[in-house]
Amino acid sequence: MNDMTRVERTVDSKAIKIAANDVQVHYGDTHAIKDVNVEIEDKTVTAFIGPSGCGKSTFLRCLNRMNDTIDICRVTGDILLDGEDIYDKRVDPVQLRAKVGMVFQKPNPFPKSIYDNVAYGPRIHGLAKNKAELDELVEKSLRRGAIWDEVKDRLDAPGTGLSGGQQQRLCIARAVATEPEVLLMDEPCSALDPIATAQVEELIDDLRKRYSVVIVTHSMQQAARVSQKTAFFHLGNLVEFGETGQIFTNPEDPRTESYITGRIG
Amino acid sequence: MSEQHIASAFDRDLETIQAQIMKMGGLVEAAIMSAARALETRDQELAQEVRQGDKAIDALEELINEETARLIALRAPTAGDLRLVLSVLKVSANLERIGDYSKNIAKRTTVLVNAGEINGSAAALRRMAREVERMLRDALDAYIQRDAELAADVIERDHEVDQMYNGLFREFLTFMAEDPRNISSCMHLHFIAKNIERMGDHVTAIAEQVVYLVTGERPSEARPKADNTSQTI
Numbered sequence: 001m002n003d004m005t006r007v008e009r010t011v012d013s014k015a016i017k018i019a020a021n022d023v024q025v026h027y028g029d030t031h032a033i034k035d036v037n038v039e040i041e042d043k044t045v046t047a048f049i050g051p052s053g054c055g056k057s058t059f060l061r062c063l064n065r066m067n068d069t070i071d072i073c074r075v076t077g078d079i080l081l082d083g084e085d086i087y088d089k090r091v092d093p094v095q096l097r098a099k100v101g102m103v104f105q106k107p108n109p110f111p112k113s114i115y116d117n118v119a120y121g122p123r124i125h126g127l128a129k130n131k132a133e134l135d136e137l138v139e140k141s142l143r144r145g146a147i148w149d150e151v152k153d154r155l156d157a158p159g160t161g162l163s164g165g166q167q168q169r170l171c172i173a174r175a176v177a178t179e180p181e182v183l184l185m186d187e188p189c190s191a192l193d194p195i196a197t198a199q200v201e202e203l204i205d206d207l208r209k210r211y212s213v214v215i216v217t218h219s220m221q222q223a224a225r226v227s228q229k230t231a232f233f234h235l236g237n238l239v240e241f242g243e244t245g246q247i248f249t250n251p252e253d254p255r256t257e258s259y260i261t262g263r264i265g
Numbered sequence: 266m267s268e269q270h271i272a273s274a275f276d277r278d279l280e281t282i283q284a285q286i287m288k289m290g291g292l293v294e295a296a297i298m299s300a301a302r303a304l305e306t307r308d309q310e311l312a313q314e315v316r317q318g319d320k321a322i323d324a325l326e327e328l329i330n331e332e333t334a335r336l337i338a339l340r341a342p343t344a345g346d347l348r349l350v351l352s353v354l355k356v357s358a359n360l361e362r363i364g365d366y367s368k369n370i371a372k373r374t375t376v377l378v379n380a381g382e383i384n385g386s387a388a389a390l391r392r393m394a395r396e397v398e399r400m401l402r403d404a405l406d407a408y409i410q411r412d413a414e415l416a417a418d419v420i421e422r423d424h425e426v427d428q429m430y431n432g433l434f435r436e437f438l439t440f441m442a443e444d445p446r447n448i449s450s451c452m453h454l455h456f457i458a459k460n461i462e463r464m465g466d467h468v469t470a471i472a473e474q475v476v477y478l479v480t481g482e483r484p485s486e487a488r489p490k491a492d493n494t495s496q497t498i
Binding site for chain 2: 220221224247248249250251256257258260261262263
């Protein structure tokens with residue numbers, strides 16, 4: 001019977017991409033993340049769910065040191081990317097963020113052409129030797145962002161002129177242009193209509209062939225649709241982390257059950 | 266899960282389908298007992314009532330199917346809610362089958378009324394039906410009270426029903442061997458015994474749904490199977 005289970009639900013890789021050990025985050029006096037231990041697998045979509053203020057976005061932002069930009073934010077514990085501590089002094093956060101890309105809630109294309117939006121990262125990181133290589137990289141990234149066919153005839157048009165859903169896919173194309181290994185997405189569909197959401201979700205499923213994807217979402221159905229692993233955060237604690245199908249049919253912790261079934265908890 | 270949903274209409278929807286299951290369960294319990302009593306007392310009218318009554322059971326199953334489909338579409342239930350909705354679908358299907366078996370017993374009763382009696386078998390069948398009806402009542406109680414232990418107990422008790430069936434099977438064989446004029450009655454009586462034995466299996470399936478609903482896991486397959494008539498010659 002096992003070979004009849006839906007293949008797209010199986011996790012392709014058991015390789016650990018990111019390991020977090022005893023991570024604590026403080027904003028001034030506020031203890032925002034408490035003792036989080038989690039292992040994020042490669043080539044897997046991991047969803048972080050939980051009520052507002054539970055710490056899921058804070059934790060996501062720890063994974064590429066976006067919290068460094070907040071003065072009062074203090075992160076302790078280890079976060080290892082392929083076994084290397086990303087908070088090590090020798091790690092350049094800019095290089096790290098090329099490897100661990102991020103897509104935000106609101107599409108935020110640069111006020112530049114579609115082409116330059118995607119070419120920006122490869123240029124500053126020196127990923128293309130010449131114009132031809134850059135052209136190729138831009139096309140490849142736009143294809144991976146599932147938006148090439150819609151923009152190939154107007155690459156010089158401003159990125160801000162696209163529809164919301166297209167802008168978000170452009171941002172995803174921009175994020176993948178630096179050949180990242182991990183893609184962090186913070187509510188990537190909350191500003192999109194259902195069709196654009198479905199397109200981005202389809203894209204996420206495609207992206208996991210190459211990357212480890214971590215997505216924060218308020219939509220439990222979205223977590224259920226796109227992820228293979230789900231982590232439930234509550235009041236700064238990682239309450240439960242498990243296979244998505246298990247979390248949505250038979251969660252172990254009563255707090256997870258209360259949250260996903262829409263009860264007060 | 267005693268906590269309320271934030272959306273109170275969701276709670277009402279879930280309560281509605283469970284209330285419909287309990288109503289259906291009540292009708293089926295009554296159908297089992299009436300069918301057995303009609304057989305024992307050779308009551309044509311009561312048998313006819315059972316046959317008619319099955320329509321209401323079938324209609325309830327239809328209603329539950331529709332309500333459940335609607336609830337899945339509109340509420341996208343998860344976790345314990347999902348298991349509840351799935352169990353409602355399966356339990357209603359099991360109840361509907363038990364209703365059909367009761368109806369079939371009533372049908373055969375109308376034939377048997379005009380045939381000679383087979384020594385004490387109708388009383389034995391009634392005892393067997395009573396046991397199944399008790400199991401069903403306990404399974405439904407376990408369902409509404411989320412009592413996995415009581416459900417496990419019901420699953421165990423199916424063994425006794427199987428034993429009763431085995432005994433009757435042998436008895437009918439003996440009667441048929443003794444006098445070929447008994448064959449027609451015994452064939453009908455045997456089908457009735459088999460119907461009751463199958464009812465026990467459906468009650469067991471309901472109890473298994475209770476275990477799944479409460480624990481999230483299927484009960485282990487190692488339940489005692491005592492119906493060995495398929496190997497009898």
